[in-house]
Amino acid sequence: MSAAGATVRVGRRRSAGRSRFVARFRRRPLALIGLVGVVVVVVVALAAPLLAPYDPAASDYSAILQGPGSPGHLLGTDDLGRDVLSRLIVGSRASLTAGVFATLLALVVAVPIGMVAGYYRGWVDVIVSRVTDVVLSFPFLILAVGLAAILGPSLKNATIALAVGQLPMFVRITRGEVMGLREQEYVQAAVINGAPTRVVLRRHMLPNILSPLIVQSTVAIPGAIIGAAVLSFLGLGVQPPTAAWGTMLSQAQQYVSQAPWFAVFPGLAIAVTTLSFNLFGDGLRDVLDVRLAS
Amino acid sequence: MARLEVEDLHVRFDTDEGQTLAVNGVSFSVEPGEVLALVGESGCGKSMTAMATMGLLPPAASRSGSIRLEGREISGLSGREMRRILGREISMIFQEPMTSLNPVFTVGYQIGEVLRRHEGLSRKKARLRAIELLDLVRIPAADRRVDEYPHQMSGGMRQRVMIAMAVACNPKVLLADEPTTALDVTIQAQILDIVRDLQHQLDTSVVMITHDLGVVADIADRVVVMYAGHVVETGAVDELFASTQHPYTLGLLGSVPRPDLVLADVQGRLAEIPGMVPTLHEPPTECVFAPRCPRVSDDCRTEMPRLAETAPGQWAACVHPGVARAHPTEVVLP
Numbered sequence: 001m002s003a004a005g006a007t008v009r010v011g012r013r014r015s016a017g018r019s020r021f022v023a024r025f026r027r028r029p030l031a032l033i034g035l036v037g038v039v040v041v042v043v044v045a046l047a048a049p050l051l052a053p054y055d056p057a058a059s060d061y062s063a064i065l066q067g068p069g070s071p072g073h074l075l076g077t078d079d080l081g082r083d084v085l086s087r088l089i090v091g092s093r094a095s096l097t098a099g100v101f102a103t104l105l106a107l108v109v110a111v112p113i114g115m116v117a118g119y120y121r122g123w124v125d126v127i128v129s130r131v132t133d134v135v136l137s138f139p140f141l142i143l144a145v146g147l148a149a150i151l152g153p154s155l156k157n158a159t160i161a162l163a164v165g166q167l168p169m170f171v172r173i174t175r176g177e178v179m180g181l182r183e184q185e186y187v188q189a190a191v192i193n194g195a196p197t198r199v200v201l202r203r204h205m206l207p208n209i210l211s212p213l214i215v216q217s218t219v220a221i222p223g224a225i226i227g228a229a230v231l232s233f234l235g236l237g238v239q240p241p242t243a244a245w246g247t248m249l250s251q252a253q254q255y256v257s258q259a260p261w262f263a264v265f266p267g268l269a270i271a272v273t274t275l276s277f278n279l280f281g282d283g284l285r286d287v288l289d290v291r292l293a294s
Numbered sequence: 295m296a297r298l299e300v301e302d303l304h305v306r307f308d309t310d311e312g313q314t315l316a317v318n319g320v321s322f323s324v325e326p327g328e329v330l331a332l333v334g335e336s337g338c339g340k341s342m343t344a345m346a347t348m349g350l351l352p353p354a355a356s357r358s359g360s361i362r363l364e365g366r367e368i369s370g371l372s373g374r375e376m377r378r379i380l381g382r383e384i385s386m387i388f389q390e391p392m393t394s395l396n397p398v399f400t401v402g403y404q405i406g407e408v409l410r411r412h413e414g415l416s417r418k419k420a421r422l423r424a425i426e427l428l429d430l431v432r433i434p435a436a437d438r439r440v441d442e443y444p445h446q447m448s449g450g451m452r453q454r455v456m457i458a459m460a461v462a463c464n465p466k467v468l469l470a471d472e473p474t475t476a477l478d479v480t481i482q483a484q485i486l487d488i489v490r491d492l493q494h495q496l497d498t499s500v501v502m503i504t505h506d507l508g509v510v511a512d513i514a515d516r517v518v519v520m521y522a523g524h525v526v527e528t529g530a531v532d533e534l535f536a537s538t539q540h541p542y543t544l545g546l547l548g549s550v551p552r553p554d555l556v557l558a559d560v561q562g563r564l565a566e567i568p569g570m571v572p573t574l575h576e577p578p579t580e581c582v583f584a585p586r587c588p589r590v591s592d593d594c595r596t597e598m599p600r601l602a603e604t605a606p607g608q609w610a611a612c613v614h615p616g617v618a619r620a621h622p623t624e625v626v627l628p
């Protein structure tokens with residue numbers, strides 16, 4: 001085989017791998033819709049101050065509880081005369097922050113714990129697994145609500161509470177994957193070539209357990225977004241007057257009979273965002289999971 | 295001085311059903327540049343012997359005995375001290391090339407990792423050395439292949455990459471655990487060629503674990519035949535094959551397909567050894583091979599026979615050693 005021939009083949013093979021990934025994703029229209037939804041929500045949250053037509057905290061007492069399509073207010077106004085569209089746009093920040101950071105925090109804490117438990121087994125594993133089981137036996141939201149109540153209401157504490165609620169799932173997934181990888185010959189080969197345990201775990205195992213963790217994250221993020229909305233709704237998350245989808249819903253429930261649209265828009269925002277993440281996550285799992293790939 | 299000496303090695307597992315004796319008093323030594331074959335059926339303790347030599351046993355296993363690398367006792371070393379030796383002075387290649395490489399890194403990176411760890415090479419130098427090593431194991435267009443991922447390579451290629459990784463730091467001892475079992479016959483021959491070349495070029499001592507007597511005849515200088523965790527026969531490969539003493543070794547030889555020979559005794563059929571390798575739970579009170587042995591007599595039932603010299607340099611653990619054909623399933627190869 002000539003060197004030139006090899007170059008061509010390597011090049012083609014590589015790009016083929018990448019485009020196969022894209023092609024597999026493209027063949028799933030729902031996943032694509034999810035991806036578009038996720039991108040839109042993220043862009044909106046990042047560019048919120050530029051996109052919001054009004055100051056989300058500015059009240060206009062001459063225009064209270066205006067319906068959608070009223071002059072100057074595309075989605076109407078709330079009970080204090082604040083622009084609903086602006087509050088939705090700015091509120092996306094609190095929801096996404098809670099959702100994404102709670103999941104990231106859970107990952108950062110859970111992955112090392114799960115790896116150690118799965119790699120060393122023995123008493124470490126027994127303790128970690130039992131604690132995980134105990135935490136898992138609480139429903140996610142009850143646990144988050146309880147923790148948020150103890151920590152005190154704020155976006156930061158709501159995020160921490162949601163992260164704790166998600167820990168056990170990530171610990172379990174990591175532990176299971178590592179236990180499987182431990183028996184893989186390339187992990188044993190690393191050990192036999194004198195790699196210290198931290199190198200074995202970080203360099204040889206971590207990259208190989210990323211795809212199930214990424215997929216689980218796309219399920220965990222919308223869960224945390226809903227959780228954050230629930231906490232805000234109950235007054236345990238973002239505090240008024242800061243805009244958040246949950247607090248908007250909580251406000252709106254008093255006016256459901258007079259101004260139903262007021263509750264519809266934040267609800268819709270939550271539903272569309274979580275649905276987008278879920279659809280995207282499903283697609284990602286199909287693409288990343290070799291076991292499902294035909 | 296021998297490169298590697300293993301003396302009275304015992305490996306025992308503590309399980310819920312009591313203990314299992316996997317390796318029972320195995321001793322062998324390998325000289326510089328020598329190829330020693332550890333032979334036996336599945337479950338006879340060959341792989342466990344290799345893992346125990348490297349100090350890598352599951353937590354439920356315990357080990358005793360002496361392991362000396364160029365005269366230096368290594369059986370009592372801590373994990374940290376052992377890691378300095380593993381991959382640099384002793385290394386190992388596995389049976390299964392398809393899963394022995396990490397799928398997320400290029401082969402060059404994986405070979406380079408060993409060099410960077412043990413020899414402190416820079417990333418760039420490690421890559422250049424990896425290309426040399428790929429060349430050494432006869433991978434064509436090594437300078438291109440070095441940046442490929444394992445899934446872009448065939449099984450034979452990957453096994454060569456494994457060998458390149460194992461010899462990256464010029465180890466004194468290379469343990470090869472059935473390195474050719476998962477490969478095509480033609481690839482097998484190439485891999486054995488490469489191992490032989492490396493052993494000549496680098497003066498590496500090779501411990502080849504195999505159940506393939508063809509491989510043994512091809513590459514080994516001396517043979518250790520294992521059965522149920524015991525060494526039952528050992529000697530130089532030519533003498534051992536020419537005048538096999540132990541009925542178990544005879545049985546192994548009889549079960550090798552030899553289309554070039556007319557096997558009068560078995561009339562074209564391969565001989566088999568009835569039964570399976572037993573799992574020992576307590577020290578044997580009779581010869582471990584007695585239940586399957588064609589030569590078995592009452593003398594065999596009293597204790598496990600010790601290795602005794604049957605000819606200069608050849609040892610067998612048998613009450614009735616000898617080349618005589620006591621049973622039609624025994625076949626003596628010329």
